[in-house]
Amino acid sequence: xxxxxxxxxxxxxxxxxxxxxVQGSWDLFHLGHLSYLQKAKELCDFLxxxxxxxxxxxxxxxxxRPIIPLEERYAMIEKLGIADVIAVKGLNEAHWExxxxxxxxxxxxxxxxxxxxxxxxxxxxxxKVAILPRQATTSTSDIIRKTLILNGIQAFPKKDPRxxxxxxxxxxxxxxxxxxxxxxxxxxxxxQNSTDWVTPVAACCYLNGKWHFGANxxxxxxxxxxxxxxxxLFYATIEHAELNLLKQLRGxxxxxxxxxxxxxPCDRCMKVLIDKGVKQIFYLEDxxxxxxSKNSHKLAMEHGVNVVQIxxxxxxxxxxxNKEEFPKFKYIDxxxxxxxxxxxxxxxxxxxxxxxxxxxxxxxxxxxxxxxxYVSQNRFPYExxxxxxxxxxxxxxxxxxxxxxxxxxxxxxxxNALRKEYEIPGGALCYRFGDxxxxxxxxxxxxxxxxxxxxDKKTKFTVGGNPVMKKxxxxxxxxxxxx
Ligand SMILES: [Zn+2]
Numbered sequence: 160x161x162x163x164x165x166x167x168x169x170x171x172x173x174x175x176x177x178x179x180x181v182q183g184s185w186d187l188f189h190l191g192h193l194s195y196l197q198k199a200k201e202l203c204d205f206l207x208x209x210x211x212x213x214x215x216x217x218x219x220x221x222x223x224r225p226i227i228p229l230e231e232r233y234a235m236i237e238k239l240g241i242a243d244v245i246a247v248k249g250l251n252e253a254h255w256e257x258x259x260x261x262x263x264x265x266x267x268x269x270x271x272x273x274x275x276x277x278x279x280x281x282x283x284x285x286x287k288v289a290i291l292p293r294q295a296t297t298s299t300s301d302i303i304r305k306t307l308i309l310n311g312i313q314a315f316p317k318k319d320p321r322x323x324x325x326x327x328x329x330x331x332x333x334x335x336x337x338x339x340x341x342x343x344x345x346x347x348x349x350x351q352n353s354t355d356w357v358t359p360v361a362a363c364c365y366l367n368g369k370w371h372f373g374a375n376x377x378x379x380x381x382x383x384x385x386x387x388x389x390x391x392l393f394y395a396t397i398e399h400a401e402l403n404l405l406k407q408l409r410g411x412x413x414x415x416x417x418x419x420x421x422x423x424p425c426d427r428c429m430k431v432l433i434d435k436g437v438k439q440i441f442y443l444e445d446x447x448x449x450x451x452s453k454n455s456h457k458l459a460m461e462h463g464v465n466v467v468q469i470x471x472x473x474x475x476x477x478x479x480x481n482k483e484e485f486p487k488f489k490y491i492d493x494x495x496x497x498x499x500x501x502x503x504x505x506x507x508x509x510x511x512x513x514x515x516x517x518x519x520x521x522x523x524x525x526x527x528x529x530x531x532x533y534v535s536q537n538r539f540p541y542e543x544x545x546x547x548x549x550x551x552x553x554x555x556x557x558x559x560x561x562x563x564x565x566x567x568x569x570x571x572x573x574x575n576a577l578r579k580e581y582e583i584p585g586g587a588l589c590y591r592f593g594d595x596x597x598x599x600x601x602x603x604x605x606x607x608x609x610x611x612x613x614x615d616k617k618t619k620f621t622v623g624g625n626p627v628m629k630k631x632x633x634x635x636x637x638x639x640x641x642x
Contacts, residue, residue, distance in 0.1 A: 160257060171205040177205065177264045178205050178264050179202055179203025180207045180266050180285075181266075182211075182248070183210070184216045184225060188227070188232070196239065196242070202265050206243050206244075208242035213228055214249070215249065233247070255284070264285070265286060265288075266281055318351050318352075322353055333347075333444070343419055343443060346362065347421060347443075352372070353400070357389065359421075360420065360421050360422045361373065361400050362404040363418070366416050371407040372403075373401060373404030376398040378396040390450075401424050412436075418439070419441045419442075423440075425451045425452045426454045429454075430458060440459065440464060441468075441469050443468070445468060489512070490514040490516070491602055492602075493506070493601070493634060494595075494596075494625040494627060514555060515602060516602050528553060529569050531553055531554070531570075532566075532570060534550050534551075535549045542619075543617065544618055545611045545613050546609065546611040547611070548577060549606055549607075551606040552606065556604065556605050581611070583609075585611070586610050587610045598623075599625075608620065
């Protein structure tokens with residue numbers, strides 16, 4: 160504390176004034192601060208306000224504080240005119256140095272700041288210690304915490320349905336999700352916190368009894384098309400999961416825990432992990448052929464990092480999956496198609512990103528439509544059939560969960576109307592749903608078949624999917640067969 164201030168205090172004391180001292184950082188000054196100062200002033204004739212320097216606040220409250228720099232905090236208290244003297248406290252000051260220097264007649268403090276024991280000690284230095292209740296329900300730290308959380312929520316407003324969808328697809332790709340161990344399940348579940356729906360990646364490690372996570376985050380201000388075709392922007396717009404994980408570990412010098420990650424680290428992340436001392440990386444999926452990860456395996460080897468791929472697909476699943484040919488179809492499942500001609504039509508629609516069952520696309524007569532469905536003759540009926548009528552969802556609905564009770568009711572009404580219109584004596588309403596490997600449907604949009612066989616004849620309606628496509632069918636025949 161400088162001599163000029165000390166002299167001011169000495170003079171005040173000589174004049175018989177009661178010297179008070181109140182201290183704080185006075186960052187983001189709020190109403191509670193003002194009341195606190197006013198009450199302090201009421202308890203004395205000459206108020207010294209202690210103010211922490213920026214360095215001291217950083218030391219005590221972390222790098223992001225103070226929000227308001229010393230000059231401004233100082234000017235604000237000065238202009239209030241409540242303080243007679245403002246004393247700035249440096250980082251290297253001894254414990255209670257200002258208190259011991261001034262020896263105030265009254266030290267004004269908040270209960271939380273001192274233990275009972277310390278208050279007793281302080282009473283031996285000061286004439287009196289006046290404990291005031293906190294003057295407002297919010298403290299600056301509370302305000303900042305709430306602001307940060309709010310900003311965080313705005314940055315990640317909700318779990319993006321595109322991310323959830325991508326995570327589901329990832330699980331399907333991994334195939335053996337249920338047999339994975341807890342470690343990797345944790346990291347997979349954390350993928351949902353990613354904001355990168357193109358490649359939601361998560362990384363985690365276990366350290367000092369606690370899980371730490373990072374997920375791929377993207378710069379949301381980037382145009383969506385650029386994010387999807389991201390090659391040039393790969394590093395500019397995506398904050399990789401591994402880097403986010405390391406951010407959670409600030410202060411940890413050497414990361415000796417293994418790291419689990421859903422996708423093998425890219426070259427740059429691998430470098431960072433090596434620098435951080437990581438010796439073992441568990442991963443679920445690999446992309447060694449991609450430009451961004453061409454060197455990462457080599458780097459790991461050179462630095463003695465043990466990389467372990469876990470949860471490789473079980474063989475049965477791999478065989479039924481037919482090498483990724485099928486998941487890419489959005490509207491159809493070629494494995495369940497019954498004729499090449501039917502398949503050709505479907506493939507052509509799919510290639511144009513059109514749902515063959517879209518009522519605007521479908522190239523067969525629509526008998527009538529209702530609120531939720533449209534009704535059409537089946538062009539590819541089963542054998543021994545009198546009628547086979549399709550009742551197809553008007554809207555792009557693919558799971559039975561999406562069907563409202565009104566939609567069910569509507570289906571019933573259609574069924575009754577058709578029964579009367581065609582004077583149907585008997586038959587079946589066949590309605591498959593869900594995973595086409597179970598339902599056996601070749602088109603994914605929800606639809607039902609009203610099937611009426613010829614009298615005294617049998618017909619077959621298949622339930623259950625084909626694991627592989629029929630050998631004689633050709634996925635690429637649309638190109639060759641354009642007659
Ligand atoms: Zn990376």
